[in-house]
Amino acid sequence: DTGVSQDPRHKITKRGQNVTFRCDPISEHNRLYWYRQTLGQGPEFLTYFQNEAQLEKSRLLSDRFSAERPKGSFSTLEIQRTEQGDSAMYLCASSFFAFSAPGASGNTIYFGEGSWLTVV
Amino acid sequence: QKEVEQDPGPLSVPEGAIVSLNCTYSNSAFQYFMWYRQYSRKGPELLMYTYSSGNKEDGRFTAQVDKSSKYISLFIRDSQPSDSATYLCAMTITNAGKSTFGDGTTLTVKP
Numbered sequence: 146d147t148g149v150s151q152d153p154r155h156k157i158t159k160r161g162q163n164v165t166f167r168c169d170p171i172s173e174h175n176r177l178y179w180y181r182q183t184l185g186q187g188p189e190f191l192t193y194f195q196n197e198a199q200l201e202k203s204r205l206l207s208d209r210f211s212a213e214r215p216k217g218s219f220s221t222l223e224i225q226r227t228e229q230g231d232s233a234m235y236l237c238a239s240s241f242f243a244f245s246a247p248g249a250s251g252n253t254i255y256f257g258e259g260s261w262l263t264v265v
Numbered sequence: 266q267k268e269v270e271q272d273p274g275p276l277s278v279p280e281g282a283i284v285s286l287n288c289t290y291s292n293s294a295f296q297y298f299m300w301y302r303q304y305s306r307k308g309p310e311l312l313m314y315t316y317s318s319g320n321k322e323d324g325r326f327t328a329q330v331d332k333s334s335k336y337i338s339l340f341i342r343d344s345q346p347s348d349s350a351t352y353l354c355a356m357t358i359t360n361a362g363k364s365t366f367g368d369g370t371t372l373t374v375k376p
Contacts (some may be wrong), residue, residue: 149308176362187271187353187366188309201362236308242360252297252357254364256308 271367
């Protein structure tokens, strides 16, 4: 059983450029989450999908950020016109939410290794 | 003030010591409580979760939740140098999707 996969693992970009990160969740998981983590801080929630539907977006997700999960499988997170304050690790996570029997599986999430973004 | 507060550390203990890691929270609606371990420049790894109040044990790790005090703890017995990492507490409202994390406690276990 493969875990959550993120690509690229590291990205250095110039301020003003656009970047895109991809996440492949654990295959049977129907929920996918994006978090952002900076040094010395815990992960901060950005958004999550249930299948292809984006169910919640944080206030942290400005207009320059957009996330998609077009077929309910992999997801992309795009940051347009990057700023130095966007430098962080972007974490993807997934879980399986059972509509008929919600419980621990839907409420405990599994993370990928993260994508590090440095904006110079 | 943050919804979840975690003792910042850093914490340094000798090998074999018992370690206690703690978090407090303000939102009484939280029902699931998780502990993650994060090594440097890696993603968080789920260690344990607890639903509602009570204790849960898994090998050398014990998680405790006291909802009346809005306080959770993770105990590590017989700590090992390989336990050296940052420990994150996290909690969520049942089926809400979003988890809220503490800022982590960095633990070093010295041989």
